[in-house]
Amino acid sequence: MADDVLSQGEIDALLSAISTGEMDAEELKEQQTDERKIRDYDFKRALRFSKDQIRGLTRIHENFARLLTSFFAAQLRSYAEVTVASVDQVPYEEFIRSMPQRTVLNIFSVDPLEGRLLYEVNPNIAYAIIDRVLGGEGIGTNKVENLTEIESRIMSRLFERAFESLEEAWGSMVDIDLTLEEFETNPQFIQMVSPNETVVVVSLNTTIGESTGVMNICIPHMVLEPIISKLSVHYWMQNEKSQSNPEDYEHLSKSLTHVDVEAKAILGESAISIEEFLNLNHNDVIMLDQAIDDPLTLYVNDEPKFNVQPGKQKRHMAVQILGELRGEDNHE
Template sequence: MAEEVLSQNEIDSLLSALSTGEMNAEELRNEEKEKKVRVYDFKRALRFSKDQIRSLSRIHENFSRLLTTYFSAQLRTYVNIEVASVDQLPYEEFIRSIPTMTILNIFSVPPLEGRILMETNPNIAYAMMDRVLGGKGSSVNKVDNLTEIETTIMSHLFERSLENYQEAWGSIVDIDPMLEEFEVNPQFLQMVSPNETVVVVSLNTTIGETSGMINICIPHVVLEPIIPKLSVHYWMQKEQPKDRDPEEVEALSRTLKGTEMEMRAILGEADMSIQQFLEMKEEDVIRLDQAIDQPMRLKVDDEEKFYIQPGKSKNKLAVQVIEEYRGGAGQDE
């Protein structure tokens, strides 16, 4: 641990305070002997570092963008989803914080162990339901008596959204999310022990004029195998470009050099109406937009690349490159 070095003025002031009695040397000794104790709540164990929490936040920010696009296409209305917070807390505390009756999607994420819970506020869930059934997206909170048809529609809507969750995690681990259960009462749900640490990602969600929260609860047991991959060091290693194999570069270069492209020498262009075109007859003259004293242009795959002049080479028509085309600057001004 680095030691603090005092200046001469600070040393003189300290000695003066001790000699005048402003500071008590005995009290200073007692303070040094006292053990510094930090309070730690074992019921609220913090098992993830700030670095790992930031990585989880980054993953779910990507997920929120993908989910916004998915629900916008499915519901055909204004949708906005963004990460509000990422916290770690006991599972029991999370269950107490959500409504008594709500929409709960429980899905597994093989090859990782355990299950993840996605809790959707009833206001949001019924706004989605109303849009799917052709309504304006209004919300009616009657989650306690879902019909079989409503349950099927909702579960299918959220099940298809799991493809976005798979894509969001793609940079860390290749998972295959599968919806296993659809519940409405959290009291009937016991995924892990009450004191198990979980990460709760809260998403602010707006659908039309209705707003609410989507909470994703990830138990520690799910993340434990990939915790090392949630560090900044892993992300930086992954983002560093790898040196290409020289043989691979050479093969790619040969392939590119052998690619064919279309080149056209443009003598000039003209605009005319369909009526003028239909009235054309033999020996009519079409006036081009190219002056006779200006160089022609060479197009490569419909992009102008060079100024050229016409001529012959070995009794064949040819063009000679004069200079590179610079988007209108130079000779044609």
């Protein structure tokens, strides 16, 4: 967009040409209109999701990334970090071609939705994970072509448990049951949808110990089509309002009544210099900034809440509440 912005000199030259008659404003307007009428459109890259819906998917999978970080850190007892790198919509064929010739692929069914999800894990990350599971330091190596049956079984079981976090992340939108159907290492053997079908690819930057790589979740359009309306901001706002339950509110209120808070009344404060402090002696008097007739302030968890006056209750010091602080007085 920066190349399309005119400098002040170009704007002055354009206005001068119009004022002298060298250029017709109507002709310029028609020329701009004609340029806007036609634009290129690639039918192989049909955009079937709006920007608002992509943002909704991003929010869901950012939550999934946080849950996945906790899962890997607990299971591997190692440093783990998963973050959302990008959420894009591309043709399925383009996504398949972007993957390495050999990688770790997990295919999940999504009950009750139609279609399947593809979960691709970079071999460097996959072997770092399995190395930690088997008691190693978590060093990532790429030997996916020589994957043993035991290693395949361990990987598939671990990623199946990891995807329980995706069920939880999607739970705010729809309840799903993910089941691992296939475990594959060659992308060319995977054909979930037609090559030109639009899919959403969620790329996750992943760090396990000192090994880094990318995990991709491929979600075909047919999976999201029944719930596509729930991806908009309007749905999320409506859903948040509908989740307020009077019974939950009452239960939460009762639970809060048993929470301990700190209450304190300050008799007054004063500021003195270091010299005055060093010269203090027995029976010296320090004048406070609090007048004897003014009410004290009662602080609850360091927040000013009430005006009070000091006194005694039996043999204990006490304060009597005179009124509640509101508005600007509360902030003061």
